[in-house]
Amino acid sequence: xxxxxxxxxxxxxxxxxxxxxxxxxxxxxxxxxxxxxxxxxxxxxxxxxxxxxxxxxxxxxxxxxxxxxxxxxxxxxxxxxxxxxxxxxxxxxxxxxxxxxxxxxxxxxxxxxxxxxxxxxxxxxxxxxxxxxxxxxxxxxxxxxxxxxxxxxxxxxxxxxxxxxxxxxxxxxxxxxxxxxxxxxxxxxxxxxxxxxxxxxxxxxxxxxxxxxxxxxxxxxxxxxxxxxx
Amino acid sequence: xxxxxxxxxxxxxxxxxxxxxxxxxxxxxxxxxxxxxxxxxxxxxxxxxxxxxxxxxxxxxxxxxxxxxxxxxxxxxxxxxxxxxxxxxxxxxxxxxxxxxxx
Numbered sequence: 642x643x644x645x646x647x648x649x650x651x652x653x654x655x656x657x658x659x660x661x662x663x664x665x666x667x668x669x670x671x672x673x674x675x676x677x678x679x680x681x682x683x684x685x686x687x688x689x690x691x692x693x694x695x696x697x698x699x700x701x702x703x704x705x706x707x708x709x710x711x712x713x714x715x716x717x718x719x720x721x722x723x724x725x726x727x728x729x730x731x732x733x734x735x736x737x738x739x740x741x742x743x744x745x746x747x748x749x750x751x752x753x754x755x756x757x758x759x760x761x762x763x764x765x766x767x768x769x770x771x772x773x774x775x776x777x778x779x780x781x782x783x784x785x786x787x788x789x790x791x792x793x794x795x796x797x798x799x800x801x802x803x804x805x806x807x808x809x810x811x812x813x814x815x816x817x818x819x820x821x822x823x824x825x826x827x828x829x830x831x832x833x834x835x836x837x838x839x840x841x842x843x844x845x846x847x848x849x850x851x852x853x854x855x856x857x858x859x860x861x862x863x864x865x866x867x868x869x870x871x
Numbered sequence: 872x873x874x875x876x877x878x879x880x881x882x883x884x885x886x887x888x889x890x891x892x893x894x895x896x897x898x899x900x901x902x903x904x905x906x907x908x909x910x911x912x913x914x915x916x917x918x919x920x921x922x923x924x925x926x927x928x929x930x931x932x933x934x935x936x937x938x939x940x941x942x943x944x945x946x947x948x949x950x951x952x953x954x955x956x957x958x959x960x961x962x963x964x965x966x967x968x969x970x971x972x973x974x
Contacts, residue, residue, distance in 0.1 A: 662955045679878055686882035691917065696881055698920045700874070703930055710872035714881040720916050721885035722909045728892020729900045737893070746889040802965030805940035808925030809961030812941060815917040816948045818910070827911045828918035835919035839927040848919040855915035859908035 648756070648765045652772035655752050659690075660780020662810075666693055667788020669807045672798030673701035677789040684785040688778060689724055689750055691814050692717040695848075698807060704844035712845025719852055727754035734758075734766050748774030823864040830854050936974035940965040 663684065670680040675697060683693050699713035728749045734757060735745050753774035760766045795801050819825050831851035838847040858864065892900060900906065925937050940961040947957040968974045 658953065661953075662958065665955060665958045675874065679874060682878055683882070686879070687885050689885050691913070692881070692885045695916060695920055696878075698924055702923050702927065707872045710874060710877035714872075714877050714884060716916060716920075717881040718884035718887075719912060721888045723888075723913050724885070725888035725892040726900055726906060726909060728889050729895075729897045732893045732897070742890065742893040746893050747886065749889045749892065800966065800969065802936070802940060802962035802967075802969070804924065804928070805937040805965030806958045806962035808921055808937055808941050809944035809958045810954075811917050811921040811924055812944050813948060813954050813957055815914065815921060818914050818917070824911065824914045828914045831915035831918040832922035836922035836926045836932060839923055840931050844930060848916060848923060851915050851919035851922075852912055855911040856908055859911040860904065862904070862907065 648760055648769045649772060652756055652769055653776050655756055655773050656776020656780050659752050659777045660784045662690070663781040663784030664788035664791070665806060665810055666690065666697075666781075667785040667790075668792030668795070669694070669701070669788075669803060669810065670697040670785075671789050671792035672795075672803040672807070673697040675700065677786070677793060680789040681782070681786055684782045687717065687721075688747055688781070689721050690781075691720045691723075694807070694810055694814065695720045698811065699845040699848060701804075701807060702839075702844045708843045709845050712843070712849060716845065716848050719849075723751075724749055727751070730754060730758060731770060734763070735770060745770070745774070748778060750774070750777065752777050821866045823858065823866060826864050827855050827858050830858075936965040936968035936972075939968060 666684065667680055670683065670693075671677065683696065687693050687696070696713045696717040699716050700709070704710065704712055728746060731745065731749055731754060737745055748770070753770050756773040757766045757770035760769050792798070792803070795803070798804060815828060819828055831854055834854055835847040835851040838850055842850070925941050927933060943964045944957050944961040947960055
């Protein structure tokens with residue numbers, strides 16, 4: 642990271658840029674049938690974009706009852722797994738003990754980890770984590786509220802293209818992860834599996850079924866990138 | 872299950888990964904197979920949600936104005952347009968196609 646842009650300005654910039662797309666989460670959550678309070682609590686407590694979009698996305702697909710909400714819960718949970726790997730990287734950098742781990746754990750997301758780990762100085766790593774995590778948390782929650790109120794006022798979500806916006810949001814979250822053949826193949830297979838099984842399975846279940854494809858390909862390391870093999 | 876209960880359980884479940892990473896020795900989660908499955912699982916779930924959200928409606932496969940909207944989103948992503956602009960553009964494309972052509 643170039644020295645001329647300080648970790649403070651990077652953190653605030655990332656916080657603002659990420660926070661802004663809280664508008665889309667807020668609007669899509671309300672369009673999926675959640676109320677403004679439920680939407681806000683998701684941003685406050687879950688605080689992980691991918692998982693939040695997944696939770697409301699499964700409900701938007703018509704998931705109801707025990708199986709439906711259960712599928713939404715499991716989808717959100719499984720999409721949160723990468724945060725565990727971020728936490729593993731952040732733990733030695735932050736070096737917190739006991740209850741001091743509770744708040745940094747909440748703030749451990751893509752952005753705070755990315756800013757922290759891209760700093761070379763260890764003080765900047767700690768500062769980058771806290772500043773980015775806090776900035777994203779504040780802006781993400783403010784923009785969620787704004788988006789939820791806006792979405793509530795819009796009325797029919799389809800007429801405003803909010804169903805297409807939700808699909809675009811998933812494409813946007815997926816895009817940077819399609820870096821190699823293995824990920825592309827898994828993504829294409831998962832999209833097909835979930836789409837084709839939607840008419841015959843309860844809402845929410847097709848998404849989890851597609852996740853099985855990833856576990857199988859990952860476990861056997863099919864289509865492995867050459868660099869990883871040695 | 873009540874939606875409120877679902878929200879609380881899901882939030883705790885997502886938090887469980889985060890706190891787990893701070894508590895377990897790094898060797899457990901750093902195993903190559905574990906980290907490979909985790910990253911492919913993320914790809915698969917997002918792609919599946921893209922399919923369900925973009926190509927189905929009411930439990931049926933339905934191809935409509937969302938497809939050109941997703942195409943526009945892909946082009947904008949290729950040109951590294953900011954996330955929120957890309958999402959808004961997709962909504963606009965779908966909304967206009969429905970307004971003009973009833974797609």
